[in-house]
Amino acid sequence: MAQKPSLPKGTRDFGPEQMLKRNYIIDAIKEVFRKYGFMPLETPAMENLSVLTGKYGDEGDQLLFRILNSGDFLSKVSDKDLEGGVKNLTPKIAEKGLKYDLTVPFARYVVMNQHDVTFPFRRYQIQPVWRADRPQKGRYREFYQCDADIVGTDSLVCEAELLAMVQEVYKKFNFDAFSISLSNRKILEGIAEVCEASDEFSRFCVILDKLDKIGQEKVFTELGGIGVSKTGLDKLEQILTIEGDNNSKLTQLQEIINSSEVGTLGINEVNETLNNLSLLGFLTDKVNIDFTLARGLSYYTGMIYEVKPTSIQMGTITAGGRYDNLTGVFGLQGISGVGVSFGIDRIYDTLEELNLFPNSKANYSKVLLVTFDSDSQKHGLKLLGELRSAGIAAEMYPETAKMKKQMGYADKKGIPYVLLIGSEEIAQQQYTLKYMETGNQAMFSLDEVISNLLEEEE
Incomplete structure (x- = not known):
């Protein structure tokens, strides 16, 4: 297990x-x-423990994370060192520590x-x-x-x-x-x-x-x-x-x-x-x-x-x-x-x-490209390159999954727009841009999609 x-x-x-x-x-x-x-x-x-120890008082020294020497760290340790307790032993097995x-x-x-x-x-x-x-x-x-x-x-x-x-x-x-x-x-x-x-x-x-x-x-x-x-x-x-x-x-x-x-x-x-x-x-x-x-x-x-x-x-x-x-x-x-x-x-x-953070979803992808078969996915890759070249954060669902699954992905991730790329859209060079929050959608050329998404960012 x-x-x-x-x-x-x-x-x-x-x-x-x-x-x-x-x-x-x-x-x-x-x-x-x-x-x-x-x-x-x-x-x-x-840092070397020689840099760290003695700089934070006794209490601080107790709180240092010491790093065991690499390899056989016990090779230089004698029975006398072991009997001498932690203070005697530590310099022999640890020369470095995480910074405090x-x-x-x-x-x-x-x-x-x-x-x-x-x-x-x-x-x-x-x-x-x-x-x-x-x-x-x-x-x-x-x-x-x-x-x-x-x-x-x-x-x-x-x-x-x-x-x-x-x-x-x-x-x-x-x-x-x-x-x-x-x-x-x-x-x-x-x-x-x-x-x-x-x-x-x-x-x-x-x-x-x-x-x-x-x-x-x-x-x-x-x-x-x-x-x-x-x-x-x-x-x-x-x-x-x-x-x-x-x-x-x-x-x-x-x-x-x-x-x-x-x-x-x-x-x-x-x-x-x-x-x-x-x-x-x-x-x-x-x-x-x-x-x-x-x-x-x-x-x-x-x-x-x-x-x-x-x-x-x-x-x-x-x-x-x-x-x-x-x-x-x-x-x-x-x-x-x-x-x-x-x-x-x-x-x-x-x-x-105090609820003073800006909307973090603004930092996610702006648009998800939704495709339906291998042809629309290949076409989608070209569009993806164009959108990213224009400075728009975009991603494409990497598998030809059902539309419901792809839309669910966009919804769960907080991506505000989806761009639907089917055979009809490819033939007309017009793509359905859907705004997830309201469900509103319309057909646009790629240039119009880019200008709409850039305008929305301003």
Whole structure:
């Protein structure tokens, strides 16, 4: 008995209908990337483990998919290695792993090609990545990342360009119900400083980031637990009550954290970014300053931003920020960059929920040629070539099946027109063109068929 086929857990097939929608998203994003001067890049599915390990923390290292060496991978393994457990054994049997994200391979590429790359280097990359995570709703072991980065410059013009690009991408999807939350690591450092929590900066930010989930009272209790004083909590309460537009928020914050040099620098950076965004001709009211946004602080050193839909319950659909030392782990110091990542799966779910995808059937064949015998099929092949030469997506049913079967095929596949080619049509050089949705049909010459189908596309 044949074995029943199955998929590895945490992976998915994408059928034609899903692929058309995914390609719609990816093509729109690529178009904007190219418009902003970004160049495409691809890196291999696998990297040497020496490139990957130690870059994602202990937890990330646990989630790397390791690839067994080819051939007799146990040939170099001794009994002592086996007794030493996984840590001893792994380097002997696996030298490569599937890539965990696009950032580390990008950093590796920049270092290896530093003399050929033109800095500032603008690259975009859309590829699958793999994580040995526990599969659950919305979390997969194989998924696509879609990143754009500008490296080799500290200029805040880049932050504004990425924020403009975000708005332009979502405009392409006719999706306006989103908000961009904007923060800055330097502002967070300033807040921690005036709250007398600089020594516990990481834990301070992790707790602050829970505000939406557990509320202010529990956040303050946890902060007290790591040693933040009553005076510090009072300062933080002042900051959390700040309201108004972005300018007003920044002005009020400046008054509270005036004594912090790093905090003031962060406020100036946010102001400059918003001014640059305005000069580029994009809305700044889409941007909401959020002092509690504290994502990615293990690598972000400046601006931090994330995008969420406002009309539906959905997590972050785009995020990014500035990092000062992308390539330092590979020995190339001082390469600063800023990047943005679009969550293709969540964007897909958002557009699906809001019914914002265009009609995908427009991407299928426009017309099916229906034939009745070998003579009409041969004639149909000539017509098929003419229709395709005119730029019309066309196909012919490859067998001389009953008309009902051929029409059923067109109907099931969503092909809007059929062209009937029988002996009478061949003799008259006039063909029956039928519109499947209404059943309306009429006789036309081939030139008329082509002009009708092209006109319908406009």
